[in-house]
Amino acid sequence: MSSLAPPAEQRQPTSTPTVDTVIRFEKVEMAFDQPVLEGVSFQLPRGETKILMGTAGTGKTLLLKLALGLLKPDAGRITVLGEEITQMREQDRFALRRKIGMVFQESALFDSLTVEENVAYRLMEETGKLTDEIHARVLEALRFVELEHTVALFPAELSGGMRRRVAIARAIITQPEVILYDSPTGGLDPVTSNTIIELIVKQRDVYGTSSLLVTNRLQDAFTMASHYFDQEQNKMVPVTDGGVRDLHTKFLMLRDGHIIFEGTAADLLRSNDPYIREYLS
Amino acid sequence: MPIFSPTEIAKDKVEAVQDYSLLAGRSLSNIFARPRYFADTLLQADSIGVGSLPIVVLTGFFTGAVLALQTSSTLQQFGSLSLTGKLVSLSMVRELGPVLTGLMVAGRNSSGMASELGSMKVTEQIDAMRAMGVDPSKKLVTPRVIASMIMLFFLSIISNLVGLTGGFMISYLLLGLDPNQYWTTAYQALRFGDVFMGLCKPVFFGFIIASIGCYYGLSAKGGTQGVGRATTQAVVAASVLILVSDFFITRLLMGIFQY
Numbered sequence A: 001m002s003s004l005a006p007p008a009e010q011r012q013p014t015s016t017p018t019v020d021t022v023i024r025f026e027k028v029e030m031a032f033d034q035p036v037l038e039g040v041s042f043q044l045p046r047g048e049t050k051i052l053m054g055t056a057g058t059g060k061t062l063l064l065k066l067a068l069g070l071l072k073p074d075a076g077r078i079t080v081l082g083e084e085i086t087q088m089r090e091q092d093r094f095a096l097r098r099k100i101g102m103v104f105q106e107s108a109l110f111d112s113l114t115v116e117e118n119v120a121y122r123l124m125e126e127t128g129k130l131t132d133e134i135h136a137r138v139l140e141a142l143r144f145v146e147l148e149h150t151v152a153l154f155p156a157e158l159s160g161g162m163r164r165r166v167a168i169a170r171a172i173i174t175q176p177e178v179i180l181y182d183s184p185t186g187g188l189d190p191v192t193s194n195t196i197i198e199l200i201v202k203q204r205d206v207y208g209t210s211s212l213l214v215t216n217r218l219q220d221a222f223t224m225a226s227h228y229f230d231q232e233q234n235k236m237v238p239v240t241d242g243g244v245r246d247l248h249t250k251f252l253m254l255r256d257g258h259i260i261f262e263g264t265a266a267d268l269l270r271s272n273d274p275y276i277r278e279y280l281s
Numbered sequence B: 001m002p003i004f005s006p007t008e009i010a011k012d013k014v015e016a017v018q019d020y021s022l023l024a025g026r027s028l029s030n031i032f033a034r035p036r037y038f039a040d041t042l043l044q045a046d047s048i049g050v051g052s053l054p055i056v057v058l059t060g061f062f063t064g065a066v067l068a069l070q071t072s073s074t075l076q077q078f079g080s081l082s083l084t085g086k087l088v089s090l091s092m093v094r095e096l097g098p099v100l101t102g103l104m105v106a107g108r109n110s111s112g113m114a115s116e117l118g119s120m121k122v123t124e125q126i127d128a129m130r131a132m133g134v135d136p137s138k139k140l141v142t143p144r145v146i147a148s149m150i151m152l153f154f155l156s157i158i159s160n161l162v163g164l165t166g167g168f169m170i171s172y173l174l175l176g177l178d179p180n181q182y183w184t185t186a187y188q189a190l191r192f193g194d195v196f197m198g199l200c201k202p203v204f205f206g207f208i209i210a211s212i213g214c215y216y217g218l219s220a221k222g223g224t225q226g227v228g229r230a231t232t233q234a235v236v237a238a239s240v241l242i243l244v245s246d247f248f249i250t251r252l253l254m255g256i257f258q259y
Helices: A060-067 A090-097 A115-119 A121-127 A132-144 A160-172 A190-207 A218-226 A265-270 A274-280 B006-032 B038-077 B081-122 B125-131 B136-173 B179-188 B192-218 B223-256
Strands: A021-031 A035-045 A049-053 A075-080 A100-103 A178-182 A210-214 A227-230 A235-238 A249-255 A258-263
Touching: A021 A060, A021 A210, A035 A060, A035 A075, A035 A210, A035 A258, A049 A060, A049 A218, A060 A075, A060 A178, A060 A210, A090 B125, A100 A160, A100 B125, A115 A121, A115 A132, A115 A160, A121 A132, A132 A160, A160 A190, A190 A210, A190 A218, A190 A227, A190 A235, A218 A227, A218 A249, A218 A265, A249 A265, A249 A274, A258 A265, A258 A274, A265 A274, B006 B136, B006 B192, B038 B081, B038 B136, B081 B125, B081 B136, B081 B179, B081 B192, B081 B223, B125 B136, B136 B179, B136 B192, B192 B223
Parallel strands: A049 A210, A049 A249, A100 A178, A178 A210
Antiparallel strands: A021 A035, A021 A075, A227 A235, A249 A258
């Protein structure tokens, strides 16, 4: 990814009264036929990235959808950017969601719209049309994910990895205060996965965006925890200063509806929990 | 454990009616709220109105023609063949024009809406839309409902006119009726209540077609199979609801206009 162009400008996140904790879960419970989340509590401080891990069906995607207010919990409180969304009307949530970016597991691009229209979707909602300014911002976002040349293509004409990158461009175009990534590298080859992770690391280190990332790929998770984006070299490089640099990246592990671990990569590797040992092996 | 629980089935049905009612209500209340999607509404009007024109014209023409053909033998027995225009006119304007247009458009557009929105639902495009702060009921449902209501109104008028023309062709070419007599009786037979009934029904049918199609699309689940199921259910439900509501609207308007 050495050819990654540096961002044209470092836009500040959309304005909201500054809060130290961007996402807070307090004793959140959710059940469908059976309980999925039971008393889940955690918080995501501003500027931090939390990597959410756990086996399939433990409620990782559900947790992201709850954070975005796409679903309502059965019990508990969820506060996002200082606003409690659990008691908020659906109509009021739309305004809050505009400050949050989301990258879906299968990209969820609008298949009848071009890449440009997909990336510009949020901005076009505000203006009603594709202006020159929006076009320039779309190109900037696509340049960030190295897909400037796909602007006129439809999602069906892109590979799986390219679709994820377009989804990232769509999520970052408004420079949201927090981005939720749902298995952004799931089903991709290692090289493409690394490209995606580099983009996420770049977003974290260049813009300082808070994020909640779901992944089942340990390699991706540890890459994020051990690499930073060097703007001078314009690429992701490993931390070599003895771990002094704080990458603001922590891990959460879900099991049977509970968070059984929260801490740094080093804490995770030192854990004596048999389940975590087995998960990491 | 029973294979199915009557209580659960009843709960599901009540919940479905509740969800449909909420969506239908929101689709109308959105008309008065911003943002308004005029471009989407025009696009849907083109798809629903212009796209349905060929089937509506064909259906209307042959319905009017067969109506004249079928009734002529009975009318002839009473020496009232000259009333063919009146009969075709009243039947088309009050009943067959709106209902058959509704059924045709339901078959074409309820299914289209259910499959389009259903595909968006199962591929998380609806969630993506909500995640980006856009209300799917405003962006997707309201434009379809408005476009269906407006376009079905005009499609029914076209269907009535074409049906009357079909009846005229049979009356003139096969039955040898005087053209002036046909059109005069057809025109004079219509009272304000008949025209009102004929123009009122398509607006309701348009609402049913779009709201049902969107409801089944937005509640689709279970991948492509689920989308197929939603499509079928949308057509069946819209068709049945059109016929059921036709009865009640007719009864109500007959009461109002004292038939």
